[in-house]
Amino acid sequence: MSEALPREAVSPPSTGHTPLQPQPTRPEARATLIDALRGFALFGVCLGNLSVAFAFWDYPGTAELTPAWRLATDETAAFLYHALVDGKFYSIFSLLFGLGFALQLMRRTDEALALRLYRRRLRILMVIGGVHLALFWTGDILFFYAVMGLIMFRMRGLDDARLLRWIVLLTFLPVVFYLPLLLSPVVTLAAPFWIIGTGVAELLGYTGNTPTFMYDHLGNGGWLEFFQINFGGIWWRFADLTFTGRPFKVLAMFLLGMVIGRHRPWEQIEPHLPLLRRTLGWGLALGLPASLALAAVSNQDAYYSGTWHGVLESALYAVGVIPLALAYTAGFVLLWQRAAWQRVLVWLAPTGRMALTNYLMQTLIGITIFYGIGFGLAGRVGATWLAPLALAILVVQTIFSQWWLARFRFGPMEWLWRSWTYGSWQGMKMSRES
Secondary structure, eight states: OGGGSOOBOSSOOOSSSOTTSOOBOOGGGSOHHHHHHHHHHHHHHHHHHIIIIIOOTTSTTOTTSOGGGOOTTHHHHHHHHHHHTTTHHHHHHHHHHHHHHHHHHHHOSOHHHHHHHHHHHHHHHHHHHHHHHHHTOTTOOHHHHHHHHHHHHHTTTSOHHHHHHHHHHHHHHHHHHHGGGGTOTTOSTTHHHHHHHHHHHHHHTOOSOSTTHHIIIIISOOHHHHHHHHHHHHHHHHHHHHHTTHHHHHHHHHHHHHHHHHHOGGGSOGGGHHHHHHHHHHHHHHHHHHHHHHHHHOOHHHHTTTOHHHHHHHHHHHHHHHHHHHHHHHHHHHHHTSHHHHHHHGGGHHHHHTHHHHHHHHHHHHHHHHSTTTTOOTTTSOGGGHHHHHHHHHHHHHHHHHHHHTTBSSOHHHHHHHHHHHTSOOOOBOOTTO
16 A cells, blocks of 8 residues: 555656656655654554454354453453544545645656556556455455545546535535435445345355354355355445445545645645644544544444434544544654654654555455464454554564565565556666665
């Protein structure tokens, strides 16, 4: 996901190509603060995915599997993950994605070339995400980002004022689109995806009607069950994204990132410190109470059944998640201004530079640890252990990213993405001058 922030150089690096050949930005030209922020967001994404997608710690029938790994603090930990993690960190990633689009347009003197490259970049991301979605994990976000990126692409001509109005509207549209569900839970744009997903599941020989079917196939199944869920779950994934209004939420953050990217505030942070402090204060004041309330009232059965409870959850999400995500972002930047903190936070920059590689690696780690095709620990590890596990994964990935980028210019997947985008294999090894 690092390439959600493409930074194109005005002049191509000297790598033996002709001057007219488009080239990617040299690694040293990247904004270290943004890379570090992306590395920070990657930790939250990892923790959120472990909690809601891999561990299956709270699924029916799993509590008695290995009581030794269950702690009295599990419910509290799960509540805090829901309140403080869910939705917030992918929102930061979405913001960075839009910011990167703005940077690509500004860094190239040839706008037509920049737009052509970005369209190609999105198509390639769609392929990478599609493979990840179909073969590895139905919770993939890359394919969805590529699709939504095409919509952001068409809104690039709007000025800041109009974009800000769109951002506010998109933030609250999930509440509006939930209201028809009060008439019937099938009055939703997600209905075709649910229907197709159910049909595909039946063709593949399983049903999604039991509350434990995901655990049965993934946490406790073998390779056949794993691929059955992946192929059929694609449709349920997009049903869920549509039902929950995720397209509106993601596009809102894309556009906000595009607005911020146009002004490049990280290049001169001092004039923006008052705004950052206000963002932190108001983000916490609005987002924290709403997010805590959302975690307290959350009820999946009621939400997916089309009730006023679902309207309440949608409203709390709109008021809570984006403000809190912005508060996290502002707080990170404010800490970055302090030398002692910057010396710590800068360690996250290589992890952020290789975010696409690290994001995909997190999937491999998750399915290896928890799924039946790996160690089969799904349902056996309580929520309390997930934060230390996510931190351990971040530490390992940070060490790996530091090691890799000391030797190579790009992460493995970043290199492939860049090479496919520019139509030629990019130089991988670090030069002596680097």
